[in-house]
Amino acid sequence: MNKAMYTGSFDPITFGHVNIIKRAAKIVDELLVLVCFSASKQYLFSPEERVALIQESIATLGLKNVKVSFYEGLVVDYAMKHNISLLVRGMRAVSDFEHESAMSRINNELYSEIETIGLFSDPGVSHISSRFVKEIAKNNGSLQGLVPEPVQIKIKEKL
Secondary structure, eight states: OOEEEEEEOOTTOOHHHHHHHHHHHHHSSEEEEEEEOOTTOOOSSOHHHHHHHHHHHHGGGTOTTEEEEEEOSOHHHHHHHTTOOEEEEEESSTHHHHHHHHHHHHHHHHOTTOEEEEEEOOTTTTTOOHHHHHHHHHTTOOOTTTSOHHHHHHHHHHO
8 A cells, every 4th residue: 555645734725735735645555644833934834733624625526545644843744653655846937846856865874665756736726826825815716626614714814
């Protein structure tokens, strides 16, 4: 069985993230969407809210091989502990490649069994980022086409 992790802060999940989840779920037996914590980021949603929003956002897709969880720590530590050797990374544009490449090399130095695959978002969603979504929401802009409906509802409640 090949297991993979798709990691990120998902604050909030966007249609770009959903695109990567759907595509990654097709190529592995089990996909774990791992909500991660970074001390350098300011979050709108708690880890529990982010996990719930991901679950709600993908519930209707019929992805029986996808699980969602939260972890605070190094992704490679989680991978080692759970015998996961494949890391999926979503890339919106070529500009993401440099960052993802460096992160892949560091992860591989920490855990030699980990491999990273990058999936470029489909063109229709490649412009979406959580940061842009939060900025649009704070300025009362429309989130239609950017995030799933559960996220739209929750952001309106928050702000």
